[in-house]
Amino acid sequence: MAKFQTVDIGRSASAASIIFAALRRAIVEGDLADGEPLRQDEIARSFNTSRIPVREALTMLEQQGLVKTERYKGAVVAGLSMAEATEIFDFRALVEAEVMRRSVPNMTTEVLDTARACLERFAAGSDPMQYGDLNREFHETLYRASALPYHLGVIENAMDRIDRYLRAQLVLSDGMDRARREHLVILDACAKGEAERAASLTAEHIRGARDSLAEHMGAGSR
Amino acid sequence: MAKFQTVDIGRSASAASIIFAALRRAIVEGDLADGEPLRQDEIARSFNTSRIPVREALTMLEQQGLVKTERYKGAVVAGLSMAEATEIFDFRALVEAEVMRRSVPNMTTEVLDTARACLERFAAGSDPMQYGDLNREFHETLYRASALPYHLGVIENAMDRIDRYLRAQLVLSDGMDRARREHLVILDACAKGEAERAASLTAEHIRGARDSLAEHMGAGSR
DNA sequence: ATATTGAATATTGGATCCAATATCCGATAC
DNA sequence: GTATCGGATATTGGATCCAATATTCAATAT
Numbered sequence: 100m101a102k103f104q105t106v107d108i109g110r111s112a113s114a115a116s117i118i119f120a121a122l123r124r125a126i127v128e129g130d131l132a133d134g135e136p137l138r139q140d141e142i143a144r145s146f147n148t149s150r151i152p153v154r155e156a157l158t159m160l161e162q163q164g165l166v167k168t169e170r171y172k173g174a175v176v177a178g179l180s181m182a183e184a185t186e187i188f189d190f191r192a193l194v195e196a197e198v199m200r201r202s203v204p205n206m207t208t209e210v211l212d213t214a215r216a217c218l219e220r221f222a223a224g225s226d227p228m229q230y231g232d233l234n235r236e237f238h239e240t241l242y243r244a245s246a247l248p249y250h251l252g253v254i255e256n257a258m259d260r261i262d263r264y265l266r267a268q269l270v271l272s273d274g275m276d277r278a279r280r281e282h283l284v285i286l287d288a289c290a291k292g293e294a295e296r297a298a299s300l301t302a303e304h305i306r307g308a309r310d311s312l313a314e315h316m317g318a319g320s321r
Numbered sequence: 322m323a324k325f326q327t328v329d330i331g332r333s334a335s336a337a338s339i340i341f342a343a344l345r346r347a348i349v350e351g352d353l354a355d356g357e358p359l360r361q362d363e364i365a366r367s368f369n370t371s372r373i374p375v376r377e378a379l380t381m382l383e384q385q386g387l388v389k390t391e392r393y394k395g396a397v398v399a400g401l402s403m404a405e406a407t408e409i410f411d412f413r414a415l416v417e418a419e420v421m422r423r424s425v426p427n428m429t430t431e432v433l434d435t436a437r438a439c440l441e442r443f444a445a446g447s448d449p450m451q452y453g454d455l456n457r458e459f460h461e462t463l464y465r466a467s468a469l470p471y472h473l474g475v476i477e478n479a480m481d482r483i484d485r486y487l488r489a490q491l492v493l494s495d496g497m498d499r500a501r502r503e504h505l506v507i508l509d510a511c512a513k514g515e516a517e518r519a520a521s522l523t524a525e526h527i528r529g530a531r532d533s534l535a536e537h538m539g540a541g542s543r
Numbered sequence: 544a545t546a547t548t549g550a551a552t553a554t555t556g557g558a559t560c561c562a563a564t565a566t567c568c569g570a571t572a573c
Numbered sequence: 574g575t576a577t578c579g580g581a582t583a584t585t586g587g588a589t590c591c592a593a594t595a596t597t598c599a600a601t602a603t
Contacts, residue, residue, distance in 0.1 A: 115587090149588045149589070155586095171593070172594090172596095173595095
């Protein structure tokens with residue numbers, strides 16, 4: 100049709116979506132502490148907008164479970180109790196194992212190479228704060244082969260809820276080494292086309308993180 | 322503490338949440354057709370509010386995947402392609418089976434009685450439009466015993482996305498009879514404490530609905 | 544000294560207003 | 574007659590304003 104690169108401006112960023120993305124990132128990465136209040140006015144000032152797009156961003160965050168709002172009191176970053184975090188890990192183990200099972204038959208060598216590159220960057224880079232991003236990228240690369248967008252969305256949301264805790268735990272223990280090893284084994288199973296093994300390794304990988312978190316965090320927040 | 326019944330007014334309904342609930346219901350039950358545009362002005366007039374709470378409700382609906390919004394074009398009811406619907410049924414089969422497995426050990430006779438009562442009302446009532454509500458109530462009653470609130474939330478969202486199609490399919494076939502029979506068998510497994518059987522019956526129940534829908538709807542929308 | 548009250552301030556939810564974009568429709572060129 | 578252009582209207586996104594509620598804190602009573 101058109102002889103030039105086009106961009107869907109219709110879907111391009113509204114002020115609200117920009118603010119949402121920024122706040123989401125800050126919460127997911129743990130830059131905003133659990134329970135910290137999010138003042139509309141303050142956020143509006145820092146983005147140079149009115150409070151309207153801020154409010155829209157906050158309702159989006161609330162729908163995702165990342166903040167809790169009380170009428171006339173405002174939004175605070177939503178923390179997780181240990182029970183809630185554990186439940187989300189179990190959920191991830193269930194869903195991600197199934198997605199992995201259905202991904203393996205579709206994995207091209209390109210997918211495997213991309214995932215492998217992830218692990219290499221992971222091994223090279225020592226910045227522990229970057230681990231979270233690479234971890235997500237590795238898993239998402241493999242899962243995307245499943246062509247199950249709804250599942251991917253649900254997984255992403257679950258990850259958002261626990262990512263901070265995961266990051267916190269990883270720097271405090273041998274979590275990074277262990278993740279590295281497990282990722283290699285998972286990738287190996289994928290490369291060999293062993294879907295069932297890749298699935299159960301994935302489930303174990305996630306349950307291991309769950310247990311490690313439970314150990315290091317004890318009774319936990321809230 | 323207080324010697325009288327209290328209500329958490331802080332969480333009580335804002336205009337936005339009332340509008341959200343009404344629109345959600347209309348979409349989930351199929352009163353609003355796929356692709357139908359939702360005009361802010363019109364909705365605001367019918368609730369006697371300004372457009373502000375309407376916009377908030379629409380962003381909530383968008384986060385739930387029930388409407389799609391394009392900048393400066395507004396929101397339309399989000400339909401599902403057959404592939405998308407199928408994927409959500411598969412997701413439900415996976416998650417609901419697991420929740421059922423973990424519910425069974427916790428089921429009190431009270432839970433079982435409540436579920437049984439559901440089925441009886443179901444058998445008695447002939448209103449096919451009420452089937453959807455009773456179906457959800459039956460499943461939710463059983464699942465609640467799992468004490469897995471995150472899982473329940475995710476299941477609820479998945480149900481919201483496909484409920485209309487389920488309802489449409491049920492009135493057009495022997496779906497109601499079949500659902501009745503399958504529900505009885507599931508409840509029987511629960512009553513006998515056979516968690517694994519209840520789980521696999523649940524998965525089959527859902528996959529059956531998926532296939533029935535695929536048959537009756539063919540290539541489907543979008 | 545501590546608990547309670549009430550005024551002052553801060554903050555949110557909603558209404559109204561304005562700017563940006565989309566949609567519709569008639570005019571015009573071919 | 575059909576396709577394209579340009580203005581009129583409709584609709585959304587964001588800014589500003591107002592009302593309702595929460596929070597703070599000083600004054601007072603016990």
